[in-house]
Amino acid sequence: xxxxxxxxxxxxxxxxxxxxxxxxxxxxxEDDVYWGGRKATxxxxxxxxxxxxxxAKGYTVPAWPKAYGGAxxxxxxxxxxxxxxxxxxxxxxxxxxxxxxxxxxxxxxxTEEQKVKYLNEIARGxxxxxxxxxxxxxxxxLVSMQTFGDDQGDHWVVNGQKIWTSYADAAxxxxxxxxxxxxxxxxxxxxxxFDMETPGVSTKPILLISGNSPFCETFFDDVKVPKDQFxxxxxxxxxxxxxxxGHEREMISGAGGGDRNSAIGAAMLRHSGTLDPILRAELxxxxxxxxxxxxxxxxxxxxxxxGKAHPAQxxxxxxxxxxxxxxxxxxxxxxxGSRSLEWDSEETGGGKPSRNWLRTKANSIExxxxxxxxNVISKRILDLPGA
Amino acid sequence: xxLYHDDDQAMLAxxxxxxxxxxxxxxxxxxxxxxxGCKDGFGHExxxxxxxxxxxxxxxAEDDGGLGLGNVEAGIVLEExxxxxxxxxxxxxxxxxxxxxxxxxxxxxxxxxxxxLTGDSVFAVAIDEGAKHHPEAIKTKAEKSGNGFxxxxxxxxxxxxxxxxxxxxAARTSGGDSDADGLTLFAVPKDAAGLSxxxxxxxxxxxxxxxxxxxxxxxxxxVIGEVDGGRAxxxxxxxxxxxxxxxxxxxxxxxxxxxxxDYLKQRKQFGKLIGEFQALQHRASHLYSEVEIARAAVIxxxxxxxxxxxxxxxxxxxxxxxxxxxxxxxxxxxxxxxGGIGMTDEYDIGLxxxxxxxxxxxxxxxxxxxxxxAQLNGY
Numbered sequence: 001x002x003x004x005x006x007x008x009x010x011x012x013x014x015x016x017x018x019x020x021x022x023x024x025x026x027x028x029x030e031d032d033v034y035w036g037g038r039k040a041t042x043x044x045x046x047x048x049x050x051x052x053x054x055x056a057k058g059y060t061v062p063a064w065p066k067a068y069g070g071a072x073x074x075x076x077x078x079x080x081x082x083x084x085x086x087x088x089x090x091x092x093x094x095x096x097x098x099x100x101x102x103x104x105x106x107x108x109x110x111t112e113e114q115k116v117k118y119l120n121e122i123a124r125g126x127x128x129x130x131x132x133x134x135x136x137x138x139x140x141x142l143v144s145m146q147t148f149g150d151d152q153g154d155h156w157v158v159n160g161q162k163i164w165t166s167y168a169d170a171a172x173x174x175x176x177x178x179x180x181x182x183x184x185x186x187x188x189x190x191x192x193x194f195d196m197e198t199p200g201v202s203t204k205p206i207l208l209i210s211g212n213s214p215f216c217e218t219f220f221d222d223v224k225v226p227k228d229q230f231x232x233x234x235x236x237x238x239x240x241x242x243x244x245x246g247h248e249r250e251m252i253s254g255a256g257g258g259d260r261n262s263a264i265g266a267a268m269l270r271h272s273g274t275l276d277p278i279l280r281a282e283l284x285x286x287x288x289x290x291x292x293x294x295x296x297x298x299x300x301x302x303x304x305x306x307g308k309a310h311p312a313q314x315x316x317x318x319x320x321x322x323x324x325x326x327x328x329x330x331x332x333x334x335x336x337g338s339r340s341l342e343w344d345s346e347e348t349g350g351g352k353p354s355r356n357w358l359r360t361k362a363n364s365i366e367x368x369x370x371x372x373x374x375n376v377i378s379k380r381i382l383d384l385p386g387a
Numbered sequence: 388x389x390l391y392h393d394d395d396q397a398m399l400a401x402x403x404x405x406x407x408x409x410x411x412x413x414x415x416x417x418x419x420x421x422x423x424g425c426k427d428g429f430g431h432e433x434x435x436x437x438x439x440x441x442x443x444x445x446x447x448a449e450d451d452g453g454l455g456l457g458n459v460e461a462g463i464v465l466e467e468x469x470x471x472x473x474x475x476x477x478x479x480x481x482x483x484x485x486x487x488x489x490x491x492x493x494x495x496x497x498x499x500x501x502x503x504l505t506g507d508s509v510f511a512v513a514i515d516e517g518a519k520h521h522p523e524a525i526k527t528k529a530e531k532s533g534n535g536f537x538x539x540x541x542x543x544x545x546x547x548x549x550x551x552x553x554x555x556x557a558a559r560t561s562g563g564d565s566d567a568d569g570l571t572l573f574a575v576p577k578d579a580a581g582l583s584x585x586x587x588x589x590x591x592x593x594x595x596x597x598x599x600x601x602x603x604x605x606x607x608x609x610v611i612g613e614v615d616g617g618r619a620x621x622x623x624x625x626x627x628x629x630x631x632x633x634x635x636x637x638x639x640x641x642x643x644x645x646x647x648x649d650y651l652k653q654r655k656q657f658g659k660l661i662g663e664f665q666a667l668q669h670r671a672s673h674l675y676s677e678v679e680i681a682r683a684a685v686i687x688x689x690x691x692x693x694x695x696x697x698x699x700x701x702x703x704x705x706x707x708x709x710x711x712x713x714x715x716x717x718x719x720x721x722x723x724x725x726g727g728i729g730m731t732d733e734y735d736i737g738l739x740x741x742x743x744x745x746x747x748x749x750x751x752x753x754x755x756x757x758x759x760x761a762q763l764n765g766y
Binding site: 263266268269275280281283284285288289291292293296298300302303305306308313316319320371373374377378382384385 | 389390391648651652659660662663665668669671672673675676677679680681683684686687701702705706708709712756757758760761764765766
């Protein structure tokens with residue numbers, strides 16, 4: 001315990017010295033998030049200095065080994081760092097699908113060479129990754145995907161289309177599920193990695209009901225992928241994908257930390273000046289659920305670190321977390337009244353309330369729908385027949 | 388502190404689980420005493436066994452002969468009580484009264500704790516006045532009389548009041564009905580002159596009383612804590628009792644859920660196990676999710692209370708409210724998914740529904756605690 005106490009005070013001092021005040025403000029919009037990559041620019045000097053300090057300390061990926069760009073923190077230390085960052089409201093220095101999704105997959109399935117190269121690039125924010133999973137005909141039923149990689153000896157030639165590729169137009173590389181054996185549904189998929197600048201790769205943003213375009217269609221037209229750019233084993237990419245979906249669900253569920261699901265009633269009262277009694281009651285019921293869910297997030301992280309969590313528990317977290325977030329935005333819209341309907345006014349920061357509200361509707365669709373989550377809980381946790 | 392049980396707590400959970408499944412089982416206790424028409428609603432032999440197991444003294448300090456453990460440990464026992472619907476005076480005696488007495492004088496602790504530890508004594512608490520829990524306003528009066536006090540008023544929902552050797556009564560020694568200050572807690576012996584109780588059997592076969600205090604004369608040494616300073620003692624007692632009731636509620640919810648999920652795997656209709664129907668799978672999975680979340684809130688609140696955290700009070704209400712709604716969902720879904728058999732007395736699922744209703748009402752229902760969460764959050 002004494003060691004942990006010492007770690008806490010060191011961490012506190014380090015954060016005090018290295019996290020600029022501006023980086024302790026809540027994230028207000030997409031510009032406030034730093035995603036890294038070849039095309040990235042910093043919004044402010046503070047954002048740059050905070051990011052660089054974290055890279056030097058290994059704190060963009062604190063629990064990864066030092067050899068791969070992390071700080072090698074153990075579970076207890078990582079929790080302390082999270083708590084201390086949360087205490088001062090420090091923003092994450094780097095947001096990235098590389099950290100949340102590809103990294104964990106590489107740590108588990110990657111070769112040493114892949115880990116050293118790709119993980120360090122991710123930790124230093126040099127390469128921004130996107131994820132190529134869904135296809136127009138393969139949403140919830142992901143395994144029916146058709147994008148095909150034709151074996152040409154030392155490379156594959158990939159043809160097909162992905163959809164809902166988050167930020168594909170801003171990404172440098174893609175990790176992508178490609179069918180390499182048409183005769184085997186589950187054991188005929190390879191988890192490939194390739195550069196988005198490879199000839200034959202093109203992207204097209206999709207305009208959403210929120211008026212924003214965070215997702216793309218991604219097209220592959222005779223894309224050459226060298227035969228050493230895959231993770232795990234050839235034709236066994238589904239194992240990697242399933243493992244990685246677990247991480248995606250954790251991320252979407254908000255269990256990764258922060259207080260996204262904290263109580264909102266008091267803020268709504270401050271914002272609106274008054275609350276109708278039934279709205280107040282609904283807010284209070286929401287706050288109970290949100291605060292309880294935060295406890296679950298903490299418990300889940302604690303349990304996962306020591307292998308006590310049920311392996312399918314991320315599905316429950318994802319289900320409950322996303323449904324809660326949708327409810328939160330419904331209530332924020334109700335509390336905001338007609339002001340929150342404004343689509344592009346300055347007062348609403350360009351329609352943030354309504355656009356964010358609409359955005360949350362995807363929470364329970366992306367990364368596995370709520371219905372799929374309930375199917376998985378039925379089958380893997382409750383062991384119900386025929387699930 | 389991680390939000391799961393440490394090794395010692397896991398060991399306690401194992402022994403509590405085994406003990407309650409064997410000795411506290413529904414047929415052996417709840418149905419047995421109910422069908423006998425027992426006036427206490429629980430078995431004194433079992434209560435003595437609680438003493439032998441050391442459960443009675445979990446929240447009693449080591450210096451007073453107890454185990455000196457915390458609300459997490461008391462909750463472990465309560466969860467198993469809930470799962471087996473085991474009737475016992477554990478919550479009122481070993482959680483509520485023990486927490487109050489811990490703040491009492493050497494004399495009071497010496498008078499009452501030895502009997503609690505062995506399971507020879509039963510204690511109750513008299514807080515509610517009227518049909519809803521509202522301890523913010525207490526009308527029962529305690530007037531100075533010589534070196535002591537005279538108590539007058541009416542109390543309701545005094546669980547185990549009729550079997551109790553001593554009842555902790557919250558009364559007003561000064562100020563108006565809704566003042567925070569001016570409360571005092573008294574340890575009232577069962578045979579005190581002027582104390583009368585009207586016992587009523589409740590829906591879950593537990594027994595409560597309507598209590599009348601008609602000039603009950605008590606010596607000054609019956610005061611627990613400070614005269615006029617009872618609010619702080621009461622709040623500590625309520626925090627422990629509420630999170631204890633929430634822990635028991637989680638046991639009720641998990642017991643009902645497990646029974647229901649098992650039933651989905653056995654019952655066939657339309658040539659299929661009904662658990663194959665997605666309409667039921669999704670409802671069962673949603674229930675699982677709610678129960679897991681509620682349980683996390685309970686453990687968090689227990690840990691915060693044991694650590695003496697400022698945030699404990701809020702989280703206790705979050706947990707009590709969340710468990711209130713979740714256990715209610717579990718028993719409603721339980722009866723519905725059992726179909727016709729769920730309506731029969733022979734089948735246990737209905738007993739879970741009855742217990743949930745009574746337990747949820749005790750020390751504030753989900754609505755009371757939701758309101759409290761709003762107030763503690765400043766709106």
